[in-house]
Amino acid sequence: DAKTTQPNSMESNEEEPVHLPCNHSTISGTDYIHWYRQLPSQGPEYVIHGLTSNVNNRMASLAIAEDRKSSTLILHRATLRDAAVYYCILRDTMDSNYQLIWGAGTKLIIKP
Amino acid sequence: GAGVSQSPRYKVTKRGQDVALRCDPISGHVSLYWYRQALGQGPEFLTYFNYEAQQDKSGLPNDRFSAERPEGSISTLTIQRTEQRDSAMYRCASSPRPGTSGGAGEQFFGPGTRLTVL
Numbered sequence: 464d465a466k467t468t469q470p471n472s473m474e475s476n477e478e479e480p481v482h483l484p485c486n487h488s489t490i491s492g493t494d495y496i497h498w499y500r501q502l503p504s505q506g507p508e509y510v511i512h513g514l515t516s517n518v519n520n521r522m523a524s525l526a527i528a529e530d531r532k533s534s535t536l537i538l539h540r541a542t543l544r545d546a547a548v549y550y551c552i553l554r555d556t557m558d559s560n561y562q563l564i565w566g567a568g569t570k571l572i573i574k575p
Numbered sequence: 576g577a578g579v580s581q582s583p584r585y586k587v588t589k590r591g592q593d594v595a596l597r598c599d600p601i602s603g604h605v606s607l608y609w610y611r612q613a614l615g616q617g618p619e620f621l622t623y624f625n626y627e628a629q630q631d632k633s634g635l636p637n638d639r640f641s642a643e644r645p646e647g648s649i650s651t652l653t654i655q656r657t658e659q660r661d662s663a664m665y666r667c668a669s670s671p672r673p674g675t676s677g678g679a680g681e682q683f684f685g686p687g688t689r690l691t692v693l
Contacts, residue, residue, distance in 0.1 A: 506579075506666055506684030507618065550617055563682065565617025
């Protein structure tokens with residue numbers, strides 16, 4: 464399975480944009496890039512996913528590099544409620560590779 | 576609507592006892608996943624179902640662990656002869672699409688069951 468690399472932690476100020484990086488240099492052409500987050504004492508929560516093009520939804524934006532070997536999750540205006548562990552995960556579209564293989568994620572700390 | 580629910584939320588048991596953890600997925604969701612999560616780590620896949628069929632149980636640590644979903648809805652994860660190393664948060668997730676459908680497929684997670692084996 465293709466793996467992802469994320470920084471262990473990041474800090475940001477409240478109401479400022481946050482860019483969370485993820486490297487996936489061994490990504491295959493059929494891998495989707497998923498982002499989940501896990502707030503303290505809660506289960507993981509889906510954030511966004513993409514394949515090749517940049518994606519936007521109400522929670523965040525996902526910017527995917529042209530070679531797809533890296534991506535960035537963008538929180539446009541972070542609030543204290545966005546403090547969580549953010550996981551970048553690759554999921555193969557093909558065949559039966561349905562599993563989400565989770566790493567340790569990036570712990571995002573929001574400073575008031 | 577109601578999300579994924581799990582029960583019990585907390586379970587303390589003695590080593591050697593059997594435990595059964597229940598997951599009630601979102602109504603109509605086709606696939607159901609079980610994960611185990613240690614403190615400070617991401618979830619670790621255990622097994623998953625499409626409808627009532629267990630598609631993959633390769634993540635189950637050993638034969639003391641089993642899971643079923645007899646009617647394609649509620650699922651039970653059973654751990655027999657529990658050991659202290661089984662202590663963890665056990666999470667269930669469901670998705671509206673079959674796990675083998677390929678592509679994306681958002682998974683909705685429940686609150687988890689915190690299992691402590693003394």
